[in-house]
Amino acid sequence: MDAGAMLLSKTGTPPVPMQPYTGTVGTRTDRELAQSLSRMANLNEATGGGTAMGAPAATGFRSAKHTPQEWHESNYGKYYQSFSDRDNAERLRHESKQLSNETQALTQRTQSDVTKKLAERMHDINFWKFELNREVEEMIEETDLLCAEKKRLENALDATEIPMKIARDNLDCRARRQNIDLVGDKVELALNKEVEIVSKVQDLLRRTIQNSDRQIKLNRGAKHKLTMDWSDKVQAYAIDEKCSNLNNNSTEIQYKEGSAKLDASQSTPESWAEFSHDNIVRAEHEKMASQELRKLIDQILTDTSNDMREQCNTVNTEFAKRIEEMNDSKTKMENHLHKTVEEIASMEQNIRDLEKAIKDKEAPMKVAQTRLDHRTYRPNTELCRDPAQFRYDKNVTT
Secondary structure (H helix, E strand, C coil): CCHHHHHHCCCCCCCCCCCCCCCCCCCHHHHHHHHHHHHHHHHHHHHCCCCCCCCCCCCCCCCCCCCHHHHHHHHHHHHHHHHHHHHHHHHHHHHHHHHHHHHHHHHHHHHHHHHHHHHHHHHHHHHHHHHHHHHHHHHHHHHHHHHHHHHHHHHHHHHCHHHHHHHHHHHHHHCCCCHHHCCCCHHHHHHHHHHHHHHHHHHHHHHHHHHHHHHHHHHHHHHHHHHHHHHHHHHHHHHHHHHHHCCCCCCCCCCCCCCCCCCCCCCCHHHHHHHHHHHHHHHHHHHHHHHHHHHHHHHHHHHHHHHHHHHHHHHHHHHHHHHHHHHHHHHHHHHHHHHHHHHHHHHHHHHHHHHHHHHHCHHHHHHHHHHHHHHCCCCHHHCCCCHHHHHHHHHHHC
8 A cells, every 4th residue: 555545544554654865866766755745645635635734623523632644644744845855955965066066167277277378468478578678678779879879960060160160260361351352252252152051061960969859859758668568567477477376275365355346447458469569669660760860860970071071172272272373473563573673773873864964964055055145246247047056046945
């Protein structure tokens, strides 16, 4: 007789209480027990037998005591409830253990995966750190080279003061020439052109120095960004290295409230790499601009030096020609002066000779005039204009 039949029997002996459940969920005995208890409950409801579990009979006159059937029904109800609770508890324990094992495995996989990703992250940081450090060293070297070129420009600008002063002094000295010698000759044109060339060279050197200062500031700005980025990566690398060395047995681990909170200002791996890439690209751009400026500075120094040297040679050549012309003119003038002096001396001697000749003619003049005067006293027809008279007249008047 099964459990359901025993519950329906009026004369059957109450069954022995069931032993505590020691089986495993899902075995054949468990299913049979569950089916028997289910049939017992369904049969009791179908026949209308019994009353609510633990409640006294509601029909007829009876005492406060329960019947044996009610007692058995109460016990079987408790058995069923106990079985159901144990089944649920065992299922919960099984699910809890399974969940615990799954979470443990997931935790280990996650921790291992995070450690692996931290190593990859450290590799990426180390790569960018190396690239940034290399770029910083190259930028420092390039900036030092540009500063040296700027120093060359400053020295060249200082050196232009000497030829400028010489050219202006020459012009001032030549402006003090007198009369016809104050000539606007080729030397003056060459000196004015030299002053103009030196002035343009000075302006060009000053503008180039200003460009150098601007480029040096840009180089240092790019280098500062690279250095800050490199410093951040050094710090991040140290933090990730410390994190990668942490494990379940580390003494430094502890709960941190809010550590998993996401910050909207955090960068993404793409924006993180793009930031360093942009810094390097900007530094490369400034470095190329600095290299081009250094080439330009070297070319400017070469061209300006050649221009000034060429004009200096031109001035020297014109000075040499002008000095040669002046020497030639001076020699010719000295020759003419010597001849003129000699001619003056001859003329003075001639004057003296003429004065002596005039003085020598005084006596003959007196004789002639006396004779003529005496002959004017001839009487009558004897006062004749004879050849002697004509001759005397001609000599006296001449």
